Amino acid sequence: MNIIFLLTWLLAPIIWYFMLRASDLSIFKISIPSVLIAFIILYQYLGIPILYFQLDEYRASEVTDHFLMIKVFLFMSLGITSLIFGFILGRKIFGPIHSFKLVYLENSKEKILIFLNCFLFFICLFVLYSYINKIGFNNLVLTSLFGLVSDVSDSSNDLLRSNMTNSFDGKYHWYHLFMVEILFLSTMIFFVMRLQKKGFIRKSLSILSMLTISFALLMSGQKAPITELLFGIGMVLIILNSNSIIHPKVIFIAAITLFITVVPLFYFFTDSSNILEAITSVISRTLTGQLQPVYVYLEYFPSNRDFLLGATMPNPGGLMPFEPINITQEIMAWYNPQEAQGVVGSMPTIFWVEAYINFGILGLIFLPMLIGLFIYGVNILILMAQNNSITLASYVWLILFYKDLSSSFFSDFIISIYLFFTMLIFLLFSSIIGFGKFQLKARNIKT
Numbered sequence: 472m473n474i475i476f477l478l479t480w481l482l483a484p485i486i487w488y489f490m491l492r493a494s495d496l497s498i499f500k501i502s503i504p505s506v507l508i509a510f511i512i513l514y515q516y517l518g519i520p521i522l523y524f525q526l527d528e529y530r531a532s533e534v535t536d537h538f539l540m541i542k543v544f545l546f547m548s549l550g551i552t553s554l555i556f557g558f559i560l561g562r563k564i565f566g567p568i569h570s571f572k573l574v575y576l577e578n579s580k581e582k583i584l585i586f587l588n589c590f591l592f593f594i595c596l597f598v599l600y601s602y603i604n605k606i607g608f609n610n611l612v613l614t615s616l617f618g619l620v621s622d623v624s625d626s627s628n629d630l631l632r633s634n635m636t637n638s639f640d641g642k643y644h645w646y647h648l649f650m651v652e653i654l655f656l657s658t659m660i661f662f663v664m665r666l667q668k669k670g671f672i673r674k675s676l677s678i679l680s681m682l683t684i685s686f687a688l689l690m691s692g693q694k695a696p697i698t699e700l701l702f703g704i705g706m707v708l709i710i711l712n713s714n715s716i717i718h719p720k721v722i723f724i725a726a727i728t729l730f731i732t733v734v735p736l737f738y739f740f741t742d743s744s745n746i747l748e749a750i751t752s753v754i755s756r757t758l759t760g761q762l763q764p765v766y767v768y769l770e771y772f773p774s775n776r777d778f779l780l781g782a783t784m785p786n787p788g789g790l791m792p793f794e795p796i797n798i799t800q801e802i803m804a805w806y807n808p809q810e811a812q813g814v815v816g817s818m819p820t821i822f823w824v825e826a827y828i829n830f831g832i833l834g835l836i837f838l839p840m841l842i843g844l845f846i847y848g849v850n851i852l853i854l855m856a857q858n859n860s861i862t863l864a865s866y867v868w869l870i871l872f873y874k875d876l877s878s879s880f881f882s883d884f885i886i887s888i889y890l891f892f893t894m895l896i897f898l899l900f901s902s903i904i905g906f907g908k909f910q911l912k913a914r915n916i917k918t
Contacts, residue, residue, distance in 0.1 A: 473524075476541065480520060483548050484512070487555055494558040494847075495567040501706055501715040502568050503850040504558050504843065506870050510877040511551060515765070515821050518758035519544050522766065529755050534766050543765050550823030550839050557843020564844070565851045570715045571866060574858050575667060580904045584861065585664070585672070587900055592657045592680055598649035599687055612692030644888060650687045651696070652868075652889045653896065658684045659703055659864035666711060667860060694736045694756075698729060699871055706867050761878045764820035767806050772828045775805070779829045785886045798828065799880070825880040842881055846873050856901060865897040 491497060491508070498509040518527075523540045525531040534540065576584065608614055658680040665677040681700070688696040705725055709717055730753070737756075738749040772778065782796045799817040807816060822842060826834035853869060856862045872890060875883075884890070 476523065476544070477520065480544065483551075484516075487551060490552070490555045490559065494555065494562040496558055496562075499717045500570075501710055501717065501870070503846050503870050503873050504561075504568075506706075506874050507846065507876055508551070508555070510874045511554075511821065513757065514761040514877050515547060516551070518762045519547065521759055522762060527755050527759050529752075530759055530763055534763060536766075536770070539766060539769060542769055543762075546769065546823070546827065546835060547765065547821075549835055550821070550826075553836055553839035554823075554843040557840040557845075558847050560840070561844045561847025561851075565848055568847070568850050569854060571710050571854060571863060572858050573667075573711060573860075573863060576859050576904065581664065581668075584660070584900065584904055585676070587903060588657055588660045588664075589676065591653065591896065592661075592676075592683075595649045595654040595657060596683065598646060599654070599683070602646045602650055603690075611690045613686075613690045648889055648892055651684075652893055654680070654684050654687060655699070655703065655871075656864055656868050656893055656896065658700075659707065659867055660860055662704065663707055663711075663860040663863050666707070689736075694733055697736065698733065701725075701729060701732060703867050703871060706870060707863065710863065710867075761820060764802075764818045765824055767802060767818065768820060768824050768828060771802055771805060773831075778831050781829050783825055783829060783880060784882050787886060819879045819883075821878060822876040822881040825882060838881070842876070846876075849873070857905075859901075859904075861897060861900050861904065865893070868893055 487508075491505075494504075496502060496505050496508075498505050498512070519540070521527050522530060522534045523537065523544070525534065603611065658677075661673070661677040661680045665673045684700055685697065688700060705721075705728075709715060709721060713721070733753050734746065734749050737752045738746060741749070741752060779796060779798065782793055783798050784795065786793060786795050797817075799819050803816040803818040806818060823835055823839050826838035830838070849869065853862065853866050872893075873884070
């Protein structure tokens with residue numbers, strides 16, 4: 472049984488490789504679909520044998536059912552296969568995804584863009600200041616590491632982090648929109664413009680925005696968000712310098728950079744007693760941290776709860792006759808009933824799990840295919856805009872936004888204020904730079 476399991480696990484990526492070729496995609500060429508597949512393989516697939524053979528000591532006592540792990544593997548393989556079928560369908564309908572070709576803006580338009588982006592950046596700064604003022608500077612996880620006294624009675628990092636995010640009482644998502652998502656877009660615009668042309672002002676704005684977004688991403692003590700900035704910088708450089716092709720040398724450099732960045736964060740932000748333990752935590756969190764929740768969901772559904780029949784979907788204004796269920800928090804409470812008092816936990820995981828817990832095996836088969844077709848179409852659409860610095864920054868933002876399907880439910884992407892307002896800024900800036908005009912390039916979709 473174990474040998475058959477391993478052989479099948481090794482065979483599936485080979486099949487996916489040829490399927491990706493049929494859709495003119497490669498995980499070594501940057502695009503929204505290819506980056507999503509790469510992150511799914513990294514976060515959700517490579518760790519399957521580790522959990523199956525209980526090689527991760529941290530999770531071995533919690534993942535004990537071999538047959539359930541086989542179910543995880545089969546469902547994961549089916550979800551990935553269906554997603555790639557959606558890419559193939561997108562290739563047939565929309566044609567191939569072309570590489571990004573940067574178009575330099577005229578000097579007058581660049582000056583307008585710098586002014587617009589500075590205005591946007593200072594709005595984000597104001598929102599960040601307002602958020603910190605509301606939370607209290609001493610109540611940031613980042614500042615608590617430096618021994619500042621917190622106003623919270625139990626100043627554990629978990630409680631402070633929960634107060635800053637899940638249990639924040641001031642509509643956290645609106646703050647997050649400006650001080651993370653839009654600030655990230657603004658930072659990428661400054662960075663691309665700095666790469667296009669040297670100059671003191673461009674360099675200063677790029678450095679200032681980088682430092683600001685780094686603080687915003689680290690202040691809650693979360694380790695993963697800072698990697699978003701590193702990925703964004705790396706993708707801009709690869710798209711501009713290597714025609715979107717990721718060479719083996721780049722992968723090695725990226726891995727070392729991420730390792731040097733993330734391991735110290737784990738050491739300082741967690742209870743790791745030494746660097747070796749921090750390294751082990753990084754490996755565990757990367758390869759199995761997002762995978763273990765899949766095991767928990769398949770353990771919970773349908774044995775402990777009936778399929779939800781769409782109840783996890785958004786219901787804006789209560790237009791539909793159902794009350795949305797926050798299943799990520801519900802299942803966290805079921806899985807970890809001993810959570811510290813006051814801490815609001817959640818357990819998100821890969822997008823196809825939501826399809827399964829709502830509609831069973833049929834949802835698992837068909838919904839990933841539709842999602843694959845959709846994000847393929849999004850990639851085609853964004854590259855039809857003029858390939859200038861605004862488009863490149865927005866393209867990188869979209870890549871990082873949709874790669875989170877590897878670790879989040881797809882309902883988070885159906886009605887997203889982050890997507891809406893970021894793309895609104897993209898359209899607004901592009902129209903202003905085009906003096907009231909926003910045009911898409913015509914495409915020949917013949918294959």
